[in-house]
């Protein structure tokens with residue numbers, strides 16, 4: 001099987017403080033794991049996180065959001081240029097909380113992904129269905145619709161700089177994790193669509209993460225699924241020991 005980049009990404013959401021930044025940078029600087037480890041603290045902590053990591057660390061930083069605009073009168077927003085100034089390598093776009101609470105459409109999410117790629121920042125594009133959509137058998141339709149906007153916004157070659165995260169909304173912050181089989185089924189579907197819309201090579205090289213109540217007890221089995229290439233972790237990414245264990249549960253290929 002083709003080697004794909006495995007990643008474990010911490011999404012702190014609007015949590016954390018100086019103490020947590022210090023605890024994580026100290027504990028993770030020299031972490032030994034079979035995956036890329038990415039921390040997305042609230043943006044205001046990105047700079048101090050970076051400064052507290054050791055110079056030779058492999059840990060990468062990510063932002064939880066970015067504007068689709070270049071610059072200007074957009075109070076409270078952050079641009080890709082600003083993220084470049086902080087050496088940020090990843091940005092989460094289209095998290096369901098932003099889609100639901102801040103009205104981000106699939107088109108806006110796709111524009112953000114494009115803006116990030118243009119600035120050499122890897123977008124982690126989140127997609128996923130609500131409980132109601134799952135229960136009415138719309139999971140695949142919703143995923144296809146969310147992806148459609150990304151296909152429209154990006155060229156084939158730009159897809160080599162994309163990470164996808166399948167995050168069923170009903171599993172986020174609920175403690176109700178998708179079973180490894182449920183995750184694998186959707187990941188396989190996503191890879192198939194990418195293969196059909198683009199090509200097989202791109203689909204095989206694409207990292208697809210699972211997110212939604214990943215914890216130290218369930219991560220190994222989820223990450224062992226053929227089409228699951230790591231995870232996007234919320235709640236459990238706020239505890240140093242749990243998050244370290246989750247990173248280390250990625251097995252060597």
Ligand code: PGA
Nearest residue numbers: 172173212213233234235
């Ligand atoms: P959770 O969040 O791990 O707390 O479910 C995941 C996410 O929202 O990315």
